[in-house]
């Protein structure tokens with residue numbers, strides 16, 4: 001029997017039930033026009049999403065992974081060149097880099113935001129690389145490889161600290177491609193631009209995923225590249241479609257990475273609701289904070305700097321004895337997640353990169369303590385109260401020693 005009081009980690013049923021009629025119309029339209037790949041639904045979604053992100057161009061692709069790969073290739077990443085990112089992200093970030101021919105290099109993250117620490121990026125560039133003043137590519141001293149790009153990841157729905165990252169990128173001639181796959185609609189207060197900027201509008205290009213569980217999700221696989229650069233946009237359009245701008249005239253060898261028309265229609269129907277859904281996530285984050293305020297000696301809550309308006313793709317706390325706590329919550333019907341349990345540099349897939357434990361202490365320490373609580377627009381106050389009650393119960397029952405090592409904050 002299913003527990004009627006269960007609180008799932010994610011609810012991607014309710015929003016689709018609410019919009020069922022409209023979503024079915026999309027499917028019927030596709031059936032009746034046989035417009036399954038490309039066409040007006042794709043184009044009109046692209047136009048709407050570009051507007052939402054405050055950029056001129058959006059190219060719909062098959063997934064967020066496609067978006068990363070195509071954006072990096074279109075931005076001119078050359079085979080064997082280095083692309084810098086963070087170790088605490090979904091593997092798609094580095095798959096995109098490797099599949100574009102690049103070699104992923106990592107820098108550690110900020111301990112409060114879990115996003116790329118611009119100081120670590122500066123340190124890597126200043127100590128391990130040489131910049132050529134005449135505008136030549138930056139070189140990595142040890143390998144002689146070109147350092148081509150930086151991929152900051154806007155993790156959990158909060159943008160990375162972009163001003164200093166962009167400034168360093170400019171000084172070292174690096175392309176910046178945002179991994180905005182978790183950050184549809186997130187905002188960053190740029191000191192340089194003196195205004196709030198939207199995720200996907202700050203780098204040379206950005207990658208979005210519309211995997212069903214993302215803040216804007218398709219009913220299947222989908223992704224997009226956003227950019228202000230018309231050339232980059234048209235290159236991505238070629239890459240996603242076998243290198244052709246005109247059928248059977250292939251200017252280059254590309255991929256099959258197009259956005260499905262039905263998914264585009266579904267995304268277009270859902271997009272007008274995204275601002276409200278993001279607002280509900282932000283309200284839920286405020287409510288968690290209020291409920292957990294008096295328990296901050298037991299756990300570390302998410303930190304939103306003044307320059308950030310996060311869209312809470314995930315609500316992540318740090319606790320000691322995380323695995324026991326997760327088991328306790330599962331036993332009482334509360335779903336949680338861990339994003340992510342093993343930093344990429346310690347994954348078997350990246351053994352060949354040669355990183356050792358201890359290389360990125362902030363990301364590594366966080367990986368053992370992070371716990372993602374239920375977070376979605378339809379999560380209600382009563383459910384949040386129960387999540388917090390169970391969480392606090394479990395933490396209080398944990399042996400004192402484990403509590404003490406919870407997190408280094410008081």
Ligand SMILES: *Cc1c(COP(=O)(O)O)cnc(C)c1O
Pocket residue numbers: 063064065066089090092093153179181182208209210211222223
């Ligand atoms: C989801 C995600 C991706 C990949 O998107 P897919 O659509 O699953 O290919 C890339 N990076 C991050 C940070 C993600 O969360």
